[in-house]
Amino acid sequence: MTETTETMLPVLEYLRRQLAKTLRPGETTHLRYPTAISRLLNLEVVAVDERLAAVRIAADVGLHGNQQGTVHGGLLAELADAAIGTAHSTVIEPGESFTSLDLSARFVRPAWSGPLIATARCTHPGRTVSQYQCEITREDGAVVAMVSSAVMTLRGEAAAGR
Template identity: 50%
Template sequence: MMTKLSILMYLKNMIAKTLLPNMYTHMQYPTSISKTLGLETIDIGAGTATIEIKTSIELHGNQQGTVHGGLISELADAAIGTAHSTYMAEGESFTTIELKINFYRPVFGGLLTAKARPLQKGKNISHYFCEITNTEGKTIAIATSTVMTLYDERAKGR
C-alpha cells in the first residue's frame, strides 16, 4: 500500500534515510538539479531548509579560479525553494519571481551551506532570507527572494 506524505514529512524521512519504497509526496524530491549538482538537504522545518554542496575549483570554478557565483545562486535558490515547498499542499505550487544575491568573499572550494527562512509568509507572496556560509562558517553570500504561491489551475504543470 502506498503512503502519501506531506512534503515536510517526506523531506524529514529523506534526510533521516528512513524513506520506504511505498512513501511518496506530490512534488519531486530530490530534484533533478539537486542530483545533477550534488546538493544535499541536511535539515528541514516548516518554512526552513538547510542545503549543502561540496565544491571544488575543478568542478565548479570560473575563469578567476573561484567557485562560480551562479552555483552559489542556485544553492540559495534551492534552499529557498525547498523551504517554501514545505508549505505546499496538493494542488499548490510556487515560482520564484525575484532573487537577489550579494557576494562577500570568494570561495576556493570546500563545503558550502545555505540556510533559508521566511522573512514574511503570505497567502500569495512570501519573502525569504538565505545565508550561505563556507567551511569555516564565514558568510560568503546573502540572498533574498520573493516567491509567489500558485493555486488550482495556475499550479498545474509546475
C-alpha cells in the same frame, strides 16, 4: 510476491524522513524530490523545518569555478535557490505549486573547494507571496553570500501542469 503501496506524505514529513533516512518503500510526496538539478549538482538537504531549509554542496573549483579560480556566483545563486525552494515547499499542499518571483544575491567573499551550506528562512510568510533570506557559509563559518527571494504560491489553474 509483495506489492508496494504508495503512501503520499506532506512535503515536510517526507523531507524529514528522507533526512533521518527513515523513508519506507512507497512513501512519496506530490513534489519531485530529489530535484533533477539537485541530483546533477549533488546537492544535499541537511536540515528542514517549516519554511526553513539548509542545503549543502561539496564545491569543487575544478567543476564549479570561474576564471579567477573561485566558486562561480551562478552556482551560489543555484544553491540559495535550492534552499529557498526547499524551505517554501514545506508548506505547499497537493494541487499547489510555486515559483520564484526574483532572486537577489550579494556576494560577500570568495569560496574555493570545500563544503558550502545555504540556509534559507522565511522572513514574511504571505498567503500568496512570501519573502526569504538565505545565507551561504563556508566550512570556516564565513558568510560567502546573502540572497533574498520572493516566492509566489500558485493555486488552482495557475498550478495546473507544474
